[in-house]
Amino acid sequence: MTHPSPWPVRADGLLFRDAVEADVQTLQSFRNDPGINRFMVRTHVDPDDLRREWLAVPESPTDFSCVVERDGEVVAMGFLDVVDGxxxxxxPSGTDGLIGYIVDxxxxxxxxxxxxxxxxxxxxFDGLGLxxxxxxxxxxNTASVAVLEQAGMRRERLSVKALWHHELGWIDEVGYALLADEWRHGPG
Ligand SMILES: CC(C)(COP(=O)(O)OP(=O)(O)OC[C@H]1O[C@@H](n2cnc3c(N)ncnc32)[C@H](O)[C@@H]1OP(=O)(O)O)[C@@H](O)C(=O)NCCC(=O)NCCS
Structure with missing residues (x-):
């Protein structure tokens, strides 16, 4: 299944859109911040890889990641990958999504x-029909858990010592999910 891009979108005073070359320096300026890498599996992103990966997104059939702009400044990045069940x-393939986010x-x-x-x-759900x-x-990650729960996502699992962090060692991970019906009609 091929999906048209869901971006650009304006909501909550923010613009969600594809990244362009002019955004790369700002993305590089906060992606490897130690406070961010404390909570990331990928604890360092090479600046050249970051440029290449973000500028390839608009051509990708499965990567719908976006940058988040407020008052003309890029302040965050959102990750949205279409994945198989x-x-x-x-x-069927390409029915599910995986999301993530990093705020400056x-x-x-x-x-x-x-x-x-x-x-x-x-x-x-509404754009890609996942x-x-x-x-x-x-x-x-108290802040991220708060974000996911306030967005209405359902906690499905606690995976004990499931992830490796190069400074922290083995890390517990929580998994959240939401179905299209739950998004449209609420729990149950
Ligand atoms: C997680 C993250 C995206 C939150 O972004 P944010 O813009 O600060 O979040 P919001 O302002 O929308 O706050 C969401 C909730 O988290 C809480 N929160 C924010 N920062 C917090 C912190 N450091 N500790 C505890 N709670 C925090 C807020 O109080 C708010 O809850 P409330 O509405 O009940 O008050 C941001 O902290 C971040 O980029 N962290 C590093 C990368 C990361 O962890 N990404 C997610 C990987 S799964």
Missing amino acids: PGQPGC PRVAGQGIGSATALALLRAA RRVTAAAYAD
């Missing part, structure tokens, strides 16, 4: 993470 024979620490605590999670869910969206966070 569990893969049993006959299982200079503007943390201003609602941008929460607004980004909602925009990603809206893009996944069936199920998941997200994961380190279990001690």
Whole structure:
């Protein structure tokens, strides 16, 4: 299945759009911040890789990540990947989504993470027509857990010492999900 891009979108005073070359320096300026890498599996992104990966997104059939602009400044990045379901024979492909987000620490605590999670869910369900969206966070990532729960996502699992962090060692991870029906009609 091919999907048209769900961006650009304006919501909550923010513009969610594809990244362009002029954004790269700003993305590089906060992606490797130690406060961010404390909560990321990928604890360092080479600046050249970052440029290449973000500028390739608009041509990707599965990567619908976006940058988040407020008053003309890029303040966050949102990740939205279309992924396959569990893969049993006959299982349709490209039905599910995986979301994530990083907010520039200079503007943390201003609602941008929460607004980004909602925009990603809206893009996944209403824009791309996906069936199920998941997200994961380190279990001690209080801010991200708050973002996911306020967005209405359902906690599905606690995976004990499931992830490796190069400074922290083995880390507990929580997994969240939401189905399209739950997005449209609420729990139950
Ligand atoms: C997680 C993150 C995206 C939150 O973004 P944000 O814009 O600061 O979040 P918001 O302002 O929307 O706040 C969301 C909630 O988290 C809470 N929160 C924010 N920062 C917090 C912190 N450091 N500790 C505890 N709670 C925090 C807020 O109080 C708010 O809850 P409330 O509405 O009940 O008050 C941001 O902290 C970040 O980029 N962290 C590093 C990268 C990361 O962890 N990404 C997610 C990987 S799974």
